[in-house]
Amino acid sequence: MKLRDFIVGFATGIAAGYLIKEVADRQNPLKPANMILSSVKESFRQDGPIDGSWIYMKPEVFHQENVELDVYRGGISKVSEGTPEHFEFLADARTGTIVQIEKS
Secondary structure, three states, rough: OOOHHHHHHHHHHHHHHHHHHHHHHOOOOOHHHHHHHHHHHHHOOOOOOOEEEOOOOOOOEEEEEEEEEEEEEEEEEEEEOOEEEEEEEEEEEOOOEEEEEEEE
């Protein structure tokens, strides 16, 4: 095998991988963080008023067993029966589904 053939094959593989990633991202793009925060807040409002909320605008990778997801990390503060409660959540960046909630 010639070095030229190896380099051409290697470059073709990298280009194909990049194109496949771009096509996949366009078919299932990330939702804006503000939209996801609004839907999470709407879910929490069913139990009572919300005092505050936040969300990181940059998604991070979440690993659980063999699953890897792009998620947004955020939080909700509310008062329940006179006691402040704080929740942190992870929401899927593509669907907005809440993946994990922790009471802190």
